Amino acid sequence: MTLFPYSDIIFRSIAVYFFMTIALRIFGKKELSQLNTADIILILLISNSVQNAMVGPDTSLWGGLVAALVLFVINFTIKKLTKKYKIFGELFLDKPEVLIHNGKLDFKALSKLDISNEELKEAMREHGVEHFTEVKLCMLEIDGTISIITEDKKNLKQSHYKRKHNHKNFRK
CATH class of the missing domain: 3.30.240.20 (bsu07140 like domains)
Structure with missing residues (x-):
């Protein structure tokens, strides 16, 4: 048993968040400009496939809520950092x-x-x-x-x- 029972979910959620961010940067902003049916299906399948990667064997309500909370916190933190520090903006944001x-x-x-x-x-x-x-x-x-x-x-x-x-x- 770990020190904090949800530390594994927190680590997994952070890893999945950064993987998805990097993947979207590689495949580009133009793919996000207008979603078609195939894009929506892809997003749904990706979300389903990474769910288990985030929560692992813990499929409880609390496990899901912890994973969602971690994603919201990471997203909020990244937005604040990209506004405050130019280096984070260059890493996470595309340019026109x-x-x-x-x-x-x-x-x-x-x-x-x-x-x-x-x-x-x-x-x-x-x-x-x-x-x-x-x-x-x-x-x-x-x-x-x-x-x-x-x-x-x-x-x-x-x-x-x-x-x-x-x-x-x-x-x-």
Whole structure:
């Protein structure tokens, strides 16, 4: 018997939290921008598979509550640390990526982020933009949306496009 009966659950929950955080960082923010049926099924299956990894043989109410509490505390702590210390923000938070700047496409960023020409054009059409040259700034935001800022003669307008699916590599 351990000193604290739930220390094993606490350790397991922390390990699963950090594993899931790293996995989501590796697979990228664009997958989270809009969930489809397969994504929801994946999330449900992952949650079911890691449940046992967190609580181990303790399937009691208290074991589940301790695991949930640990996850909430870790999440709260990480959010506070990312706001207070830049290093934690760099570790846990994605950064927005510039896709188009003053009408010029960043092919390296588009390729790295796996955003296709068709997807970029779709985002532009959704907001009434015909040509890349009309775009002052286009960004892939940290939440997976594509923001497009254009400057017309009278005013500046900004719009967001929610990514619907993952396309193949960007082709010039």
